[in-house]
Amino acid sequence: MRIIKAQKIKNAVSRLCEHANIDLRKDVLSALKTALRFERGAKSKAALRAIIKNAEVARKERLAICQDTGLPSVLVELGQEVKVDGNLKAAIHKGIEEGYRKASLRNSIVSDPLKRGVPSYVPGLIHIDLVKGSRIKITVMPKGFGCENKTQLKMFNPTDGTEEVKKFIVDAVKAAGPDACPPYVVGVGIGGSADYACFLAKKALLNPLQSARGALSRDLLKRINNLKIGPMGLGGRTTALAVNVLTYPTHIAGLPVAINISCHATRSATLVL
């Protein structure tokens, strides 16, 4: 058994919150720079230049990339050989609060979804997965809600085909239109159950954008870019930077498909203890 102090986990989460919100992911920045080379219109090029400049300013001045610092999801892969000394979940929530306060990030969470009330920093959302080994991998993903609001789930019939699934995904991006900060990163979850497909769609956003090379990803990306919504919705060739797909076995009676659209400020940070 390897013992890891809860304090150490809290500190790690705190650092990850700052890092994820301020330093844009390298794969996302690289995809934005590639997109700039492909754009032809003056407006779409100017929009991409502003987005890239914003990432530079954020990193240099230690400001949040986006004022919507999200409802942070914390994904923990906990090695079975690890014993946490202290309260793991409490440590994660404390880490979020500390990290957000230290880095002057926004308190965007209301404790009662119906009555709303004064926004605070916590709770975040915690997903814990038990894995082999004696390490802990922690990922913080602060996703904004402008794009989270565009999430869609559809329970297809098992006899529906790939074409219907593709149409649903492209239509969901079309419905988001210019409103959720394109160019988007599109996460797709196929299979499992209703709840699990939604989780997969969110988790798919964590995969490096350059790794989305499968036939389904490529075809979806082509069709989505044909929508010509473009950077900031001003038209152009880049409506999405990538389409990341995750699948899981499902039931004979169903075909759940979820789409989670992320803005161009697709943020996450990971470390291993």
Next chain:
Amino acid sequence: MKKIGLPLDAGNLKAGDEVLFSGVIYTARDQAHMKLSASLLSGRKPPFDLKGQIIYYCGPNPAPKGKVIGSCGPTTSRRMDGFTSLLLKSGVNGMIGKGSRSKEVIREIKKHKAVYFITHAGCGALLAKQVRSKMIVAYPELGPEAIYRLQVKDFPLIVAVDSKGRDIYSRRRND
């Protein structure tokens, strides 16, 4: 690039125009819109004179040490659509946000000869550099959703809906 200020010369701004705005804007997003509307509907005086003002759909981040404001980009304008007619009727002359507006809002903008601008969406760090001062005006209990008075300099805007009802997103609308 064309430089503009207050009072807004709405008649001379055309959908698609890129301008730099200097002057005062007021932040207000979801909850502030609810409160503002409730106070207007009950005949109470709003917390600031709305006449000729620009509302910025924004919930800024707290200012880090030595800075005026944290990241402060626009939020999705669509969520404010239901409140916009009343605010325009009460004197608001301009709005800044991101994304498209409903047909009804576009009609109201035309009717009141107002302007809807968009600014660099998801670029809150870049926009923070254009803010010279920040002062809380109303609803401090809302935290980031309170109304702040911002003095901005050369704040980059694109006219998205002009006073004649022309809309830069019209070709790609879904509704």
